[in-house]
Amino acid sequence: MIVADKKDLDEIMKMIEPYEKILIAGCNTCVTFCSAGGPEEVDELAEAIVAGNKSKTVETASVPRQCSSRFVERLSGGVEEVDAVLSMACGNGVQAVAERFPDKPVFPALNTQFIGVRKEPGVWTENCVACGDCILWRTGGICPVTRCAKSLLNGACGGASNGMCEISKNRPCAWQEIYEALKRLDQLQYLDMDVQVKDWPLKPGRMTREDLREEGAQ
Amino acid sequence: MKFREAVESGKFLVTTEVAPPKGTDVGHVLADAEIVQDRVDAVNVTDLQSSVMRMGSMAVCHMLVDKGIDPIYQVTCRDRNRLGLQSDLLSAWALGIHNVLSLTGDHPTMGDHPRAKPVFDLDSVALLKTIDILNSGYDMAGNELQGRPDFFGGAVVNPGADNEAALDLQVRKLAKKVEAGAKFIQTQGVYDLDLFEKFMRRIEGFNVKVLGGIILLKSVGMARYMNKNVAGVFVPESLIQELKAAENKKEASIHIAIRLVEGMKDLCDGVHIMALGWEKKIPQILDAAKL
Numbered sequence: 001m002i003v004a005d006k007k008d009l010d011e012i013m014k015m016i017e018p019y020e021k022i023l024i025a026g027c028n029t030c031v032t033f034c035s036a037g038g039p040e041e042v043d044e045l046a047e048a049i050v051a052g053n054k055s056k057t058v059e060t061a062s063v064p065r066q067c068s069s070r071f072v073e074r075l076s077g078g079v080e081e082v083d084a085v086l087s088m089a090c091g092n093g094v095q096a097v098a099e100r101f102p103d104k105p106v107f108p109a110l111n112t113q114f115i116g117v118r119k120e121p122g123v124w125t126e127n128c129v130a131c132g133d134c135i136l137w138r139t140g141g142i143c144p145v146t147r148c149a150k151s152l153l154n155g156a157c158g159g160a161s162n163g164m165c166e167i168s169k170n171r172p173c174a175w176q177e178i179y180e181a182l183k184r185l186d187q188l189q190y191l192d193m194d195v196q197v198k199d200w201p202l203k204p205g206r207m208t209r210e211d212l213r214e215e216g217a218q
Numbered sequence: 219m220k221f222r223e224a225v226e227s228g229k230f231l232v233t234t235e236v237a238p239p240k241g242t243d244v245g246h247v248l249a250d251a252e253i254v255q256d257r258v259d260a261v262n263v264t265d266l267q268s269s270v271m272r273m274g275s276m277a278v279c280h281m282l283v284d285k286g287i288d289p290i291y292q293v294t295c296r297d298r299n300r301l302g303l304q305s306d307l308l309s310a311w312a313l314g315i316h317n318v319l320s321l322t323g324d325h326p327t328m329g330d331h332p333r334a335k336p337v338f339d340l341d342s343v344a345l346l347k348t349i350d351i352l353n354s355g356y357d358m359a360g361n362e363l364q365g366r367p368d369f370f371g372g373a374v375v376n377p378g379a380d381n382e383a384a385l386d387l388q389v390r391k392l393a394k395k396v397e398a399g400a401k402f403i404q405t406q407g408v409y410d411l412d413l414f415e416k417f418m419r420r421i422e423g424f425n426v427k428v429l430g431g432i433i434l435l436k437s438v439g440m441a442r443y444m445n446k447n448v449a450g451v452f453v454p455e456s457l458i459q460e461l462k463a464a465e466n467k468k469e470a471s472i473h474i475a476i477r478l479v480e481g482m483k484d485l486c487d488g489v490h491i492m493a494l495g496w497e498k499k500i501p502q503i504l505d506a507a508k509l
Contacts (some may be wrong), residue, residue, distance in 0.1 A: 149325050150296075150336060154343040155391040157322040158376030158406060160384055161449040167327045179383040191390050195347045195398055197300075197340060197358075 001030035001117075002090040003124045004037060004110040009048055012086065015107040019083035020055060024109070025075055025097060026062030027089035034124060036110050037088030038062070045088065045109060066093025072100045079104055132201035138190040140181025145198070147174035153196035221260035221288045221317050222370040225402055225427050231488025232509055233290065233404065233429055234500060235262035238273035247278060248285065250497040255287050257504050260317060262404070262490070265292040269329025276310050283314040290372065291315045294323025299339035304348060304357055311367035319372045319404065320345040320395075343391065346371050346398035353399075372402040375428075376450035377417035378410075389420055396426045404490040406450045407433035409457055409474075411481040418485050429488035432478050434496050435471050438462050472499055472506075479507040 016022055024042050032038030039062045046058040061078045063071040066089035075097065079085055084105040087094040090112040098106035114126035129146045135153075136143055145151045149167045156175035159166030165173050182188045224231055234254050236247050251261050261282055265275040279289035291310050298306065307318065322342045326334040340348060348358055355366040373395040379385040392403065408414045408430050418428065433451070435441055438461050441453040457474055464470030479489050493500055 149327075150322060150338040150341070152322065152338065152341045154341050154394060156384065156387040157342075158374070158379065158388065159324065159449045161380060163381060163384070166449060167325045173384070175387055176381075176383045179387055183383075191387070192393070195343050195394065197344045197347075200339070 001033055001115070002092070002112060003034045003114055003116040003126075004031050004090050004112045006036055006041065006045075007109055007111055009045075009052065012045070012107070012109055013049070013052055016049070016056070016084055016086065019105065021057045021059070021082040022049065022084055022086055023059045023061060023075070023078045023082040024049075024086045024088060025066065025078075025093075026060070027064075027066045027087075027093050028062055029065045031089060031093075031110060034118070037090075042088055045086070066090075066096055069096065069100065072096050076101075130205070131198070132205070133199070135196075138187070138193065140178045140185060140187065140190075142174055142178045142181055144174050144178060147177070151198075153198060155191060219259070221290065222401075224259040225370070225487075229259075230483060230509060231402075231427065231429055232258045232504060233260045233262060233488065233490045234258050234497070235264055235290075235292075235490070235492055236278065236497075237264045237267060238275060238278045240270070240272045242273065244273070244278065244281060248281060250493075250495075251282055251287055252285065253497045254500045255285070257501050257509075258491075259488075260288045260290045262290040262292055262319060265294045265321070265323070266297065266329070267292075267324070269296065269324045269326050269331070269334075271329070271331055276306060276313065276315065279310065279315045280313040288317065289315060290317040290319050292319045292321060293345065294321045295338050295340050295342065295345055296323030296326065297337055299337055300348070300358055303340060303345060304352060307349065307352055307369065308363075308367065311369065316368070317370045317372065318349055319374065320349065320400070321374055342373055343394045343398050346373060346395055346400050350399040370401055371399050372404065373400040374404050374406065376406040377408060377414055378406055378450035378452050380450070380452075385417075385420075392421060392424065392426075396424050400426055402427045402429065402487075404429045405431040407431045407444075407448075407492065408478065408482075409435075409451070409453045411478065411485065413452075414482070415485055427487040429490040430478075430482040430486045431490050431492065432475055432482075433492045434475055434494060434499065435461060436494065436496065437467065468499075472503060475499075475503050476506045479503060479509070483507070 026039050026042035027037050042060045046060050049056050049058050063074050065071050079101050086107050086109045087097050088109045094108045115128045116124040116126045119125050131145050149165050160173035163176050165171040236250050263275040263278045275292050279291045282289040320342045326336050349369050349371045355363050375392045379388045403426050441458045444451045461470050482489050
């Protein structure tokens with residue numbers, strides 16, 4: 001899922017300062033699961049804004065996904081009634097809402113962090129950078145592009161100490177994790193493959209599936 | 219004798235390194251290189267070591283060439299993508315720089331611009347392969363070069379990796395580096411010759427010259443700092459005590475270095491002495507070790 005974090009209230013108050021009527025739009029998928037922008041957080045933020053400035057009027061609405069134009073459409077009634085929108089979705093959602101309502105200011109209430117997994121309550125880790133060419137089959141199911149701080153493809157640098165990466169004592173060396181996984185799976189030979197050089201994907205990404213386009217047109 | 223000829227001659231090799239200045243004043247760096255000029259086979263010039271922004275390696279290498287010193291151009295993958303790296307390599311060749319040491323490079327977080335965007339488009343192995351491709355008269359995209367370089371490429375290894383996974387990863391990567399074209403290896407600083415001997419036995423049969431790394435131990439504080447903060451460097455407690463007990467710390471430090479150089483004569487093909495400002499002491503160390 002996409003993992004996001006709440007912005008400081010001060011920053012949010014600064015964004016909405018010139019506007020009186022605000023719609024807070026929640027998103028019920030990723031950011032709900034990471035407790036950043038679901039219905040509960042929408043209500044909390046609404047209360048906090050009014051508590052911070054009594055002159056504000058706050059409406060709320062949540063949709064299943066703000067990254068889908070079909071669901072964003074459901075916000076149109078509410079958006080018409082307000083001066084500005086605070087989107088509690090990831091950056092995709094904020095932009096989808098802004099694109100749909102070009103005449104309204106649309107502000108982000110979250111900082112989008114990464115595509116990640118929930119490791120334990122309150123802890124998420126980034127495990128995929130969506131590089132467009134998955135190599136997990138030969139790295140023991142652990143992504144060096146994401147989890148090695150240098151995205152190294154041909155093995156570890158010399159910077160790890162006590163199994164931890166040189167950038168931080170709370171980030172394990174991905175290559176040592178890969179090593180242990182490959183050893184367990186009897187696949188250490190994958191470490192000795194030809195020199196790997198990555199063809200980086202064209203950014204910003206755009207993916208087209210002709211088969212689905214044809215179906216959509218029908 | 220050029221470094222390449224020295225390596226190919228089979229003699230016991232001696233290299234050292236200098237760091238470009240933070241700023242434009244190169245006087246000190248060139249003076250340090252001159253002190254050791256007649257005693258070493260080559261002088262490495264570091265590439266923003268520890269990710270601290272400074273003058274580039276290529277400029278200082280070029281100045282060493284002008285002084286008749288054969289430099290080893292250290293190139294990391296941290297700051298340039300494959301376009302930048304290949305271009306700089308061609309530039310370096312045009313400036314008379316013939317030896318290249320390929321390194322991944324420290325992460326920007328380690329240095330004085332910690333939030334700089336890290337590049338790492340290639341890594342140390344891919345860079346060695348790239349050097350090989352340029353030497354063959356082409357670029358990485360397969361385009362033909364007008365005039366080709368003939369670089370002598372080398373790499374590094376960390377023989378002090380602190381667990382079996384880390385060490386095996388180092389050994390396997392070293393094999394890849396040799397296969398990708400590394401002709402010489404300079405190691406991370408070594409203080410424990412028994413451990414180093416074990417490492418050398420492990421890479422027996424690798425077709426590459428190995429220069430053991432020696433970092434002059436300037437103080438007890440430095441030893442403890444490295445043990446805590448420098449990956450792969452381990453100063454045994456016995457050496458720390460020896461330094462602590464010594465009346466003349468500088469002399470003690472030099473004696474430790476001499477013992478390491480002498481020990482390495484039997485274990486590998488040369489030494490790479492990192493003097494960190496004590497370049498004046500290098501001739502004394504080499505005299506004592508009869509090099």
